[in-house]
Amino acid sequence: MTDDSTGDDLDALAYELDRAHVFHSWSAQASLHPMVIAGGAGSTVWDHAGNRYLDFSSQLVNTNIGHQHPAVVAGITRQAELLTTVAPVHANLTRGRAAERILDRAGEPFSKVFFTNGGADANENAIRMARLHTGHDKVLSMYRSYHGNTGAAVVATGDWRRIPNEYARAHVHFFGPYLYRSDFWAQTPEQESERALRHLARVVEAEGPQSIAAILIETIPGTAGVLVPPPGYLDGVRELATRHGIVLIFDEVMAGFGRTGEWFAFQGFGVVPDLVTFAKGVNSGYVPAGGVVIPPQIAASFDERVFPGGLTYSGHPLAMGSIVAALDAMSEEGIVENAAEIGRSVLGPGLEELASRHPSIGEVRGVGVFWALEFVSDAATREPLPAAGIGAIKTALIERGLLPFTADNRVHVVPPCIVTPDEVRTALAIYDEALTALDL
Incomplete structure (x- = not known):
């Protein structure tokens, strides 16, 4: 390209380079027209x-x-001028500030944040925490769901992307509420909630509560259709998990940080999970980041034993700078x-x-x-x-x-x-x- 290249020329070059060299996700490559x-x-x-x-x-x-957003761009720039990378083994002020701001918005009882590179590995590590904390193995999740494209996360996913990737162990799926296409012959939101909860309770009973580590659900399933749960459903799942000592994980990768008009979607339902996973909206994806929000009782499981998980870029300072700037701007504005x-x-x-x-x-x-x-x-x-x-x-x-x-x-x-x-x-x-x- 030359200095007199037009916008159309640049668009053509971008398209040409993409089609020649970029391999796209979830796609048959020959038919793409990005x-x-x-x-x-x-x-x-x-x-x-x-x-x-x-x-x-x-x-x-x-x-x-x-x-x-100028505040987030400035936050990244400031951090880039100070320190562009640091290993997760070290303490870093920006990382601590990012965790503090996330916990302020999550509220009680959460006390720690494990940072990841995105939503899939947030769910991956939340599953790992639940299994180690409970000593149990099985993970229950909905058929209408998407939890990410890593080993356990994609198998926890319920949609078609799970099927060619079923290599992880001990995953069981169930049907969540969806009144418009009810699997339970329900006519009202109340019926849908009651019958979906009864279905889940039977799955728990049939699988054996003593074998189940976690119930993993999107607070509001997003990619599956923005399926807002009917009244009482999340309360019922919370009660079921508590009764059987099962860790309840809410996947808020898509629903969190303002998307539902709350900092976290669960806050609009008055139901508090045991673990919360996040990514996307925490910094609007300006730099890849995600994580798990953890309460004291689960964090304490790893006080005297090693948590067998980690990532080179966990709490990456550029991502942390973008989180601090994004959450501050969202509050101020x-x-x-x-x-x-x-x-x-x-x-x-x-x-x-x-x-x-x-x-x-x-x-x-x-x-x-x-x-x-x-x-x-x-x-x-x-x-x-x-x-x-x-x-x-x-x-x-x-x-x-x-x-x-x-x-x-x-x-x-x-x-x-x-x-x-x-x-x-x-x-x-x-x-x-x-x-x-x-x-x-």
């Missing part, structure tokens, strides 16, 4: 040619603070509160109104800035809209300047927590225009 992203700010991204898109995917539901208000007053009502005019939207569900539109080809039978239909919706949205998150027969509406009412209204108009053009 969009080029050159930059971003707030809730918007753009390519080299200047085409702009409202990012209502938050990339992979992680840019909670938006793109290129009321970003979590904004997510709650946007969901309550603008996004939720707007999506419900959209559904009232488009019969292809079978259900709207969500909270904060964490929503899903489930599309059907027949409203009466609830037959899922085929993949070609979702593909057409995705294309139509991108053509109109909105970057969506799609999965199965759904469009997930997951903007950054900093999104404004006007940006939401613009996005709602784009959804409406695209669905009208497609006659859906």
